[in-house]
Amino acid sequence: MKNIFLIPLMFLTFLSLTACSPADDDSIIPEIPEQPENPGNGDSDDNNSEEPTDPTSGGxxxxxxxxxxxxxxxxxxxxxxxxxxxxxxxxxxxxxxxxxxxxxxxxxxxxxxxxxxxxxxxxxxxxxxxxxxxxxxxxxxxxxxxxxxxxxxxxxxxxxxxxxxxxxxxxxxxxxxxxxxxxxxxxxxxxxxxxxxxxxxxxxxxxxxxxxxxxxxxxxIGVGLEEPENSDVTSLKMNIVVGSRTISATMEDNAAARDLLSRLPMEVTLNDYNNTTEKIFYPNPELELDGVTRGCAPVPGDITIYAPWGNVAIFCKSWSHSNDLIKMGHIDGDGIEVLSVPGDVPVRFERTE
Missing domain, CATH: 3.40.50.360 (Flavodoxin domain)
Known part of the structure; x- marks a missing residue:
């Protein structure tokens, strides 16, 4: 008689366990988020704190x-x-x-x-x-x-x-x-x-x-620790790496040239402008121009800034005088020939030792 009552009881228990079993939809997960090494001690986050809008500054x-x-x-x-x-x-x-x-x-x-x-x-x-x-x-x-x-x-x-x-x-x-x-x-x-x-x-x-x-x-990716902005840039020389060739340039002793030197190394693409007359790029932020002498009649090899636009322009051909041009330096020797080609040219500017 006891066995008769046990059979329906076991059947109900089986149904209960089946109903509570989780579905298998989540059994394949592409990636699980990183789990803290010490659970409960993850990043602190106070929703009542002031909204952080200013980065912590470095040098x-x-x-x-x-x-x-x-x-x-x-x-x-x-x-x-x-x-x-x-x-x-x-x-x-x-x-x-x-x-x-x-x-x-x-x-x-x-x-x-x-x-x-x-x-x-x-x-x-x-x-x-x-x-x-x-x-x-x-x-x-x-x-x-x-x-x-x-x-x-x-x-x-x-x-x-x-x-x-x-x-x-x-x-x-x-x-x-x-x-x-x-x-x-x-x-x-x-x-x-x-x-x-x-x-x-x-x-x-x-x-x-x-x-x-x-x-x-x-x-x-060409990123390294740079000297602080107020440090002295003692050398006014830089190298320009174009593919497998390296040419050099001597920079002027002015604020714009020193600002550019302080940012090196730098990788940019020089865009062809005015039918290979000049190769240009736009520094971001723009270079410092306080106190620099304006006015230049560029010759091949001159490194300049066109003040109204803020772009650096390396001249491959001579051009007429412009009061908006600022001379920053000149490519040594006949190195400008490396850049005197049609089309855009990827380059890397480097400080010399």
């Missing part, structure tokens, strides 16, 4: 490091870049702090990524007025489910117009997945910015090599 104000981080790994990477360049840095924070509970954070990350696909970006409490003073902006983030962390996606989406024309270098941390998808996201979010081809990714297996990996990456 080198030509570069800015933007980063968002939850576990602290991306923050460590950002600080390493800042330390090697002595540049400005700013943390991009969500309007609402991420949950300390790891599983809850994963769920929120998935929901926000899905919302972004529909054009709905989560709120962030970090903003900047402009990026005009920066030659290069570093953008760092953890990779969540193969994508750029939602906080940084929101920031870039909201600041895309202010980043127009700016060079952006991407760096990221992840548990093991690649960075290529997030690079494409950055290109979509900032279509009018120049996203550098070389991005740096550190995974859990390479975080211990952070210092050397960052140094190698910075060297690879």
């Amino acid at each position: 080198n104000g030509r570069y800015l490091v933007l980063f968002t981080s939850r576990s602290g790994n991306t923050e460590r990477m950002a600080n390493e870049i800042r330390g090697q360049l002595d540049c400005d840095i700013l943390e991009v924070e969500p309007q609402t702090a991420f949950e300390e509970d790891y599983n809850a954070m994963l769920e929120r990350a998935r929901e926000e990524l899905d919302a972004i696909k529909q054009g709905n970006y989560p709120a962030v409490k970090t903003s900047m007025e402009d990026f005009e003073s920066y030659d290069l902006v570093f953008v760092g983030y953890p990779i969540w489910y193969g994508s750029m962390a939602t906080t940084m996606q929101s920031f870039l989406h909201g600041h895309a117009s202010k980043l127009e024309g700016k060079r952006i270098a991407l760096f990221a941390t992840s548990g093991g997945s690649g960075i290529s998808s997030s690079v494409r996201e950055a290109e979509t979010l900032c279509p009018d910015s120049e996203i550098l081809d070389q991005a740096l990714l550190l995974t859990s297996s390479s975080l211990s090599q952070m210092e050397i990996r960052v140094a190698e990456w910075l060297e690879g």
Whole structure:
């Protein structure tokens, strides 16, 4: 008789267990967000704090490091870049702090990524007025489910117009997945910015090599620690690397030339102008012109600034006198022949020892 009652009881128990079993839809996850080494001790985030709009300044104000981080790994990477360049840095924070509970954070990350696909970006409490003073902006983030962390996606989406024309270098941390998808996201979010081809990714297996990996990456993209703006530029010589050839130039002792020398090394593309009469590029920010002597009748090899536009012009042919031209230097010997070719020319300006 007892067995008769046990059979329906066992059947009900089986139905109950089946109803509570989770679905298997989430069994394949492209990438799991970085998990803090010490759960509960991730990045602090006080929603009542004043909105951080001003970066922390460094000695080198030509570069800015933007980063968002939850576990602290991306923050460590950002600080390493800042330390090697002595540049400005700013943390991009969500309007609402991420949950300390790891599983809850994963769920929120998935929901926000899905919302972004529909054009709905989560709120962030970090903003900047402009990026005009920066030659290069570093953008760092953890990779969540193969994508750029939602906080940084929101920031870039909201600041895309202010980043127009700016060079952006991407760096990221992840548990093991690649960075290529997030690079494409950055290109979509900032279509009018120049996203550098070389991005740096550190995974859990390479975080211990952070210092050397960052140094190698910075060297690879032509970025290094520059002298402070108030330092003396004792040498007025520079090299111009064009492909496999290196030519030299002697600069004038004026504010514009010293400003240019203080920014080296620098990689630019010289654009052909006026049928190979001159090769030009636009420094950003514009060079210092206080106290410089204006007026020049350029000859082949002269390095000048056209004051109304702020562009550097290297003359390959002689031209008539202009009160708006400022001479900054002259290419030594017959080196100008290297630049006297049709079309645009990529070059690297370097300080001489």
